[in-house]
Amino acid sequence: MGPPGWKLSAIPPAPADNAPPSLERPTNRLEMLAYLNNIALQPTHPQIRALVAQINAIGDRQVSKLIISGLSLVPESRIGAICAQLDAEAIVAAIELIAQVFSSPPTLLVFDRSDRRDLRSLLRMARKRCRLLGLVTRYPAAHPAVLARITSGCRAVDPVDEGIVSVDLLSCLLLGRALQNRARSSHRPVQIFTTGHVPRVIWAAIGAPVHDIFLQAGIDPGAMQCIANGMLAGRELNLSTALMQWDIETLALRPFPKLEVAVDCIRCGWCVQSCPTAINPAALYASQRLHEGVALADRRDSLACIDCGLCSYICPSRLPLSASIAEMRNQIEFNLVSAAGGSSI
Numbered sequence: 001m002g003p004p005g006w007k008l009s010a011i012p013p014a015p016a017d018n019a020p021p022s023l024e025r026p027t028n029r030l031e032m033l034a035y036l037n038n039i040a041l042q043p044t045h046p047q048i049r050a051l052v053a054q055i056n057a058i059g060d061r062q063v064s065k066l067i068i069s070g071l072s073l074v075p076e077s078r079i080g081a082i083c084a085q086l087d088a089e090a091i092v093a094a095i096e097l098i099a100q101v102f103s104s105p106p107t108l109l110v111f112d113r114s115d116r117r118d119l120r121s122l123l124r125m126a127r128k129r130c131r132l133l134g135l136v137t138r139y140p141a142a143h144p145a146v147l148a149r150i151t152s153g154c155r156a157v158d159p160v161d162e163g164i165v166s167v168d169l170l171s172c173l174l175l176g177r178a179l180q181n182r183a184r185s186s187h188r189p190v191q192i193f194t195t196g197h198v199p200r201v202i203w204a205a206i207g208a209p210v211h212d213i214f215l216q217a218g219i220d221p222g223a224m225q226c227i228a229n230g231m232l233a234g235r236e237l238n239l240s241t242a243l244m245q246w247d248i249e250t251l252a253l254r255p256f257p258k259l260e261v262a263v264d265c266i267r268c269g270w271c272v273q274s275c276p277t278a279i280n281p282a283a284l285y286a287s288q289r290l291h292e293g294v295a296l297a298d299r300r301d302s303l304a305c306i307d308c309g310l311c312s313y314i315c316p317s318r319l320p321l322s323a324s325i326a327e328m329r330n331q332i333e334f335n336l337v338s339a340a341g342g343s344s345i
């Protein structure tokens with residue numbers, strides 16, 4: 001939905017793309033993997049990488065449902081509406097291809113109801129292929145596991161285990177542009193927020209200094225704090241060194257806040273109530289702190305954490321719950337991979 005002042009009509013056109021490779025249209029999952037590799041976005045682009053991971057995980061099993069998500073994991077982002085405004089035809093071409101490669105499963109296009117007007121042409125074109133579902137979204141509904149639960153009653157931590165594949169609209173846009181031989185963009189749309197300026201979308205070159213991206217948007221970042229991908233689960237960037245990456249959807253500037261000091265848990269239970277995956281952040285945090293005495297294998301519930309950041313946000317004791325759970329989850333995943341004789345990436 002976005003804040004007041006949004007003008008999607010003000011999205012500038014994409015910069016000229018590099019010369020695209022001329023590639024055969026893929027007709028099956030293996031060819032799709034090669035195709036995604038060849039459009040040169042796969043190694044660095046998180047959503048394309050997620051699509052590759054899902055194709056690998058599902059192998060030749062039947063896909064029970066294909067979810068095309070117009071939602072964003074960053075609460076203030078309107079990436080779905082932006083992509084739809086940029087090139088609805090390319091998106092629909094990509095949806096057709098993905099559905100064909102997965103043997104035409106039931107396909108659902110999920111969007112934020114408040115974006116309906118900006119998505120109008122995409123919805124009109126997509127309705128022949130997909131069932132449309134407009135949601136009144138609540139963060140973090142865009143996460144594939146949460147979305148699969150809301151739309152399909154899926155209880156699996158990884159929806160692919162129940163045959164559900166999900167793809168976001170930015171991936172569809174990139175894939176669709178590749179199909180039209182207009183791919184290998186080295187830029188992506190990014191939303192810029194700061195006080196005193198109307199929020200805007202600009203095309204940012206991957207690898208460019210983030211500082212220069214603000215200058216490109218007509219904003220001098222000065223001595224401000226820069227947060228990528230929102231205040232809930234985003235990360236702080238060092239403006240002297242940070243470079244633009246594919247996974248940066250929003251950039252926000254704000255004055256540096258006063259540092260708050262964490263105090264002991266007061267057992268209010270708010271983190272438990274707010275967790276969308278129904279795990280117990282306070283208990284996991286306590287286990288993480290007592291780490292040596294606790295068998296990590298007993299805390300596999302942390303694998304269900306989706307890094308939404310709600311528990312840390314809401315904690316009145318300012319405890320770093322989500323960062324601590326992420327550390328625990330990474331360690332458990334590393335142990336599982338090591339025990340299986342593989343290598344952790």
Ligand code: SF4
Pocket residue numbers: 274275276277278279280281304305306307308309310311312321322325
């Ligand atoms: S970050 Fe916190 S609230 Fe979000 S899923 Fe993980 S434990 Fe739950």
Ligand code: SF4
Pocket residue numbers: 264265266267268269270271272281282314315316317318319321
């Ligand atoms: S929200 Fe914070 S203070 Fe409350 S139970 Fe959870 S960890 Fe403890």
